Amino acid sequence: MASKGNAALEAMIEEATVDTDGYEDERTGLFTMIEEYLAVLFTSTVLGVEVTVRKIDLTADGIVAVCFRGRHRQRIGLLDLPLPTPAPDGAAWIDAYRHWAGR
Template sequence: MRKKPRDKQPLKRWKKSKLEDLIHRALLDAEDDEEQQMAFFEALEEHLQFPFKTALDGVPLLVKGLTVGEDDEVLAVCVRDGEQIGLPLLDLPLPKPPPKGAEWLEAYRLWVSE
């Protein structure tokens, strides 16, 4: 099931046509919503370089990887103050400079918003 992003629109760093191409590549063999969600999860795991640092509401985070929550939402596995937590991937801002493969996260945000 697609989760709507929470006020996180695709950055203007990448052209929409590039992001749409990544969406097509990620979902090429997926048929239903569940398969599409898992296909995007796998594409993100493959292309997004971990770990990377970011901050949420001014609190520094180390993003170590991804997991899928109980409701099939993609979660970022983060370390905050030595504690490992899962946060919705769509809620995390990209750091500057973004990690390698960040265009896949922006493609995911675009796909979820459509």
């Protein structure tokens, strides 16, 4: 999936953050949309190692992907998570989050 243009990303951010008050609320709004629309159980490669993303979580540091490899688990910030090609359904919400975080 090609990355959406800035206008489309801004519209998504507006949808996710309507009726929010401040940074934390906005981030929570974006997390809610990612959690709802991102198709989890997809693979990614982190530092040359294939991992399975099983869920998305909201922490004090930001939105993270909970990645598994065997019995090991690691949280990777969505801002740093490489997306596979093709990207999973709903990955446009990750693009929107990245756009929002870069403002």
